[in-house]
Amino acid sequence: xxxxxxxxxxxxxxxxxxxxxxxxxxxxxQAAGAVSVLTTVGIVFILFSEAxxxxxxxxxxxxxxxxxxxxxxSTDSDSFQxxxxxLVQGTLMVTVIAMAIAIPLGLASAVYLADYAPQRVRKxxxxxxxxxxxxxxxxxxxxxxxxxxxxxxxxxxxENVDFFNPMSAGIVMGIMIVPxxxxxxxxxxxxxxxxxxxxAYGLGATKRQVxxxxxxxxALSGIVAAIILGVGRAVGETMIVAIAGGNLPIDLAGTADQxxxxxxxxxxxxxxxxxxxxxxAVQGEAPRGSVTYESIFAVGAMLFLMTFSLNIAAQRFVRxxxxxx
Amino acid sequence: xxxxxxxxQKPGSAEVDLTASPKKRxxxxxxxxxxxxxxxxxxxxxxxxxxxxxxxxxxRVNGTLFTQYTSRxxxxxxxxxxxxxxxxxxxxxxxxxxxxxxxxxxxxxxFAAENWFSRLVEANINNLASVPSVVYGLLGFGIFVGxxxxxxxxxxxxxxxxxLILPVIIVASRESLRAVxxxxxxxxLALGATPxxxxxxxxxxxxxAGVMTGTILALSRAxxxxxxxxxxxxxxxxxxxxxxxxxTDKYSALPIQIFDFVKRPQPEFQIEVAAAGIIVLMAVxxxxxxxxxxxxxxxxxxx
Numbered sequence: 141x142x143x144x145x146x147x148x149x150x151x152x153x154x155x156x157x158x159x160x161x162x163x164x165x166x167x168x169x170q171a172a173g174a175v176s177v178l179t180t181v182g183i184v185f186i187l188f189s190e191a192x193x194x195x196x197x198x199x200x201x202x203x204x205x206x207x208x209x210x211x212x213x214s215t216d217s218d219s220f221q222x223x224x225x226x227l228v229q230g231t232l233m234v235t236v237i238a239m240a241i242a243i244p245l246g247l248a249s250a251v252y253l254a255d256y257a258p259q260r261v262r263k264x265x266x267x268x269x270x271x272x273x274x275x276x277x278x279x280x281x282x283x284x285x286x287x288x289x290x291x292x293x294x295x296x297x298x299e300n301v302d303f304f305n306p307m308s309a310g311i312v313m314g315i316m317i318v319p320x321x322x323x324x325x326x327x328x329x330x331x332x333x334x335x336x337x338x339x340a341y342g343l344g345a346t347k348r349q350v351x352x353x354x355x356x357x358x359a360l361s362g363i364v365a366a367i368i369l370g371v372g373r374a375v376g377e378t379m380i381v382a383i384a385g386g387n388l389p390i391d392l393a394g395t396a397d398q399x400x401x402x403x404x405x406x407x408x409x410x411x412x413x414x415x416x417x418x419x420x421a422v423q424g425e426a427p428r429g430s431v432t433y434e435s436i437f438a439v440g441a442m443l444f445l446m447t448f449s450l451n452i453a454a455q456r457f458v459r460x461x462x463x464x465x
Numbered sequence: 466x467x468x469x470x471x472x473x474q475k476p477g478s479a480e481v482d483l484t485a486s487p488k489k490r491x492x493x494x495x496x497x498x499x500x501x502x503x504x505x506x507x508x509x510x511x512x513x514x515x516x517x518x519x520x521x522x523x524x525r526v527n528g529t530l531f532t533q534y535t536s537r538x539x540x541x542x543x544x545x546x547x548x549x550x551x552x553x554x555x556x557x558x559x560x561x562x563x564x565x566x567x568x569x570x571x572x573x574x575x576f577a578a579e580n581w582f583s584r585l586v587e588a589n590i591n592n593l594a595s596v597p598s599v600v601y602g603l604l605g606f607g608i609f610v611g612x613x614x615x616x617x618x619x620x621x622x623x624x625x626x627x628x629l630i631l632p633v634i635i636v637a638s639r640e641s642l643r644a645v646x647x648x649x650x651x652x653x654l655a656l657g658a659t660p661x662x663x664x665x666x667x668x669x670x671x672x673x674a675g676v677m678t679g680t681i682l683a684l685s686r687a688x689x690x691x692x693x694x695x696x697x698x699x700x701x702x703x704x705x706x707x708x709x710x711x712x713t714d715k716y717s718a719l720p721i722q723i724f725d726f727v728k729r730p731q732p733e734f735q736i737e738v739a740a741a742g743i744i745v746l747m748a749v750x751x752x753x754x755x756x757x758x759x760x761x762x763x764x765x766x767x768x
Contacts, residue, residue, distance in 0.1 A: 162661050169576060172568030173586045176635070179628045180589050183600060186607040248503030256497060257504075265504060272511045274750070276689025278720045279743050282727050283514045286521070286736055318507040346489060348496040369595070376597025378692035379720075383727055415599050415692070422606055422696045425615075433610075440603045444596065451595035 187444055190437030197431055198222050203438065207392035209412070211421070211435040219393075222435060224442055226389040229404060230411035234310045234381055235374040237407060241314025242370050246321025247363065253322070254329035255351050266323075273319035281383030284312040289384060296408065304386030304410040313380050317370045324369065328362025329355050365457035372450040376443060378415040386410025387420050414439050518747075522740025530741050535702035535722065539733035544742050546703040547722035550619075551749065553707040554694070554718055555684055557623035558630070560709075563680050565627070566634030567669070570676075573635070574642040575664045593632045598693045601629045605697025617698035620712040625697040626690060630683040637679020641672040674764030678757045685753035689746065691720035701725040719746045 195203065197215065206223025213220045249269070253262055288308035293301045301307070332355050340350045356363070389412040392402055403409050412420070417439055426432035533543030569586075577583035605625035609617060645668050653663040669676075702725065703717040719742060726739035 159659075162659055165661055166576065169568045169572035170582075172565050173572045173577070173583075175565055175628075176569065176593060176631060177586055177589050179604075179631070180593060183596065183604050186604055186611075187600070190607070245503050245507055248500045249507065252497075252500035252504045256500060265508070268508050268511065272507060274686070274689075274754075275511070275514070276691065276720055276746065276750070278689065278691040278723050278727075279514070279518070279746070282723065282739055282743060283517065285727060286739075287513070287517050315507050315510045346493055348493050372595055376599065378597065378599040379724065382692075383724065415597065418599055418603065419692065419695060422602075428610055437603060437607070440600055444600055447595055447597055447600075448592065451592055454595075455591065 183444065187437050187441040190434050191441040193429075194431065194434035194438045197434070209389040209391070209417070211432050212424075215431055221393050222431070224414075224439065226391065227412060227414045227417050227439060228442070229390050230306065230381075230385065230413040230416070231375055233405075233407055233411055234306045234313060234377075234385060234413055235371060237307060237310025238313040238317055238374040238377075239367070239371060241311055242317035242321050242374075243367060245314070246318045246366070246370070247325055249318065249322040250325035250329060250363075250366075251351055251356070254326045255347070255355060269319040269322060272316070273323075275316070277316070277377060277379040278383070280312050280316055281309075281380045284308045284380055284384035288312055292408070301408045302386065302410045304384060304388075305408050306381070306385050306411050306413075307407040309381045309383075309385040310407070312384070313374055313377055316377070316380070317373055320373055321366050321370045324366030325359065325363045328359035328366065331362070332358045361457045361460045365454040368450050368454040368457065372447045372454070375450070376415065376447050378419060381413045382416045382419040385413055385416055387412050387416060389417070414443050418443075518740045518743050521736050522738075522742075522744050525737045525741035526744055530738075530745070534704040535725070539731060539738050542726075542734070542738050544719060544722050544745055545706065546717045547719040547742070548745065549706040549708070550699070550703070550717040550721075551688060551719045551746075553619060553709045553712075554623050554626065554716065555688060556709040557619065557712060558626045558687055559680070559684055561623060562627040562630050562634055562683070566631050566680065566683075567638055567676060569631070570635045570638035570642060571664055571669065574639045575668060576660070590632045590635055594636075598629055598690055599696055601625055602693035602696025604628070605693065609698045616713075617700060617715050618713045619707060619709075619716040622694045622697050622699055622716055622718070623712070625693050626687045629690065629693055630687050633683040633686065634676075634680050637683070638672070638676045641675025641679070642668060644675065645671045674760055677764075678761045681753055681757040681760070685750050685757070688750055688753065689720055691718075691724055694718055695721055695724065719749070 203222055203224055205225070206221040207225060208221040208223055209226035210219060210221045249265075253265060257265065285304075285308070288311055289301065289303065289305065292305070292308055336354055336358060337350050340354045345353070388410045390402065390404055392404070418436055421432060421436045424432065426436070529541065530543045531548070532545060533541055534546050536542045573583060573586060577586075602625060605621050609615065609621045613621070649667055649671060650663050653667045654660070658666070699721045700715050700717050701721060703715055705714075707714055707716050723739055723742040723746065726734045726742060729735055
């Protein structure tokens with residue numbers, strides 16, 4: 141132990157005197173924080189650099205306006221088409237089906253948990269919803285393919301329902317998203333001050349009226365944020381659609397020798413989503429520099445842009461909801 | 466006659482029940498009924514899923530499943546490669562993600578000044594949490610195809626998963642660091658410890674239970690992740706074990722094998738072996754979550 145005088149001279153709380161070792165450790169901690177920034181930079185760089193290489197070979201106008209997705213055909217061939225629209229259509233269809241399930245079920249669960257459920261019921265329901273949120277998506281894909289699709293086939297007729305279809309993938313995905321929508325909207329509804337509820341009760345409103353006409357509107361921006369985040373999860377979800385949604389994008393270009401799949405609104409016929417394409421294409425041995433290889437990243441870039449803007453929108457709504465009280 | 470007197474004779478307002486009208490009460494009950502049914506539906510689907518998997522796969526969970534590698538014959542197929550691959554992946558992921566995540570959390574919670582850099586890191590963590598996992602896989606894919614010439618390796622898979630769960634670990638660790646009372650830090654500082662010494666000998670040990678719980682929960686999320694490692698070079702069938710220290714080996718993983726089985730045309734694979742693989746995966750998941758809950762209960766201190 142050094143003497144008191146040297147201790148005073150080397151006051152360790154004085155930043156300019158901090159020892160070299162401390163500087164190094166501090167820099168290491170800062171570097172760890174930087175890793176997350178570098179991850180984003182790496183993702184953006186790799187996605188967009190490869191996507192732009194693709195647009196050197198294929199016009200970006202074609203990428204946005206072609207009506208079929210045939211990236212495995214040689215670029216010289218007449219039937220070559222690379223319209224991202226065909227994959228976006230698959231993603232949108234599955235997302236719409238999923239949200240048609242997740243929004244009503246999720247919001248109803250949220251209202252029930254926030255204003256109706258007794259404490260002991262809440263203690264049972266919330267962990268079960270957490271378990272549901274934690275089921276690996278490959279398991280949900282298995283469930284969609286081997287349980288949901290046969291169920292749809294037995295209800296709607298075997299010949300009407302493809303073995304791979306966006307309907308069963310979308311339904312299972314919707315169930316998967318219920319916990320996301322439910323827990324975030326329940327937080328928003330619980331944050332509505334009780335004085336608002338008491339005021340409405342004082343005016344003679346029934347519980348249903350209080351919940352639907354006071355609590356729900358007051359929590360609306362938080363609820364919208366929850367729904368937007370749910371949409372983001374549906375757009376980016378991969379394994380359910382890769383297993384149960386199919387690998388045949390819609391195809392509106394009539395000129396080709398390819399299998400044409402022109403049915404744009406039939407949810408019982410197989411489609412291909414953006415994420416399913418990524419999974420399919422990386423399993424091939426597309427060499428670096430080929431159009432197929434670059435198209436994987438172009439689709440990834442599109443996916444990143446979509447989920448990124450959804451997240452920004454959700455954050456806007458959350459901020460507005462926080463400002464309210 | 467309805468004089469004021471007759472109104473006064475009525476008992477106190479407490480008994481004037483506005484829901485007493487049968488029509489109104491019916492509407493109230495129906496609304497509550499709809500809410501309950503909607504809440505039960507998603508739980509019922511979860512129950513159906515678990516029962517479906519157990520009935521499909523329970524009979525196939527036997528010795529062969531654990532000791533054999535992938536085979537053309539369903540009755541000789543096992544998930545040994547996937548199980549060793551998953552365990553190795555998780556070991557490496559923990560070794561990479563835990564120190565990085567804790568260090569980043571310490572930096573943000575204990576040291577970061579309110580400047581552009583810390584704000585950038587904060588905003589970035591929020592955004593990373595919303596990036597689809599398959600996009601992380603593309604980062605790994607770009608590296609192993611672009612830089613390493615298609616050399617698939619366990620390390621690339623573990624790095625991909627580490628980046629994926631890093632935001633989760635950081636958020637959980639920050640929360641438990643924040644729960645450590647300021648008095649404890651002040652006590653350390655008053656004894657002459659440097660801020661770094663306080664962080665490593667007082668704050669972090671006090672928060673370690675929460676940090677560990679968060680890390681294990683993040684890892685158990687990583688176990689089930691299929692898309693990122695599928696894209697980042699995991700292989701379907703491998704006829705050898707993975708060990709963490711041979712991190713340049715090719716690798717498979719439980720969810721990857723399940724995906725492989727589900728994609729095969731024979732129902733013995735698609736339904737029975739896949740379900741058996743899922744049971745193993747869910748058992749591993751359940752074990753990890755139980756450890757996390759045990760740690761949380763055992764070491765959680767109320768300050």
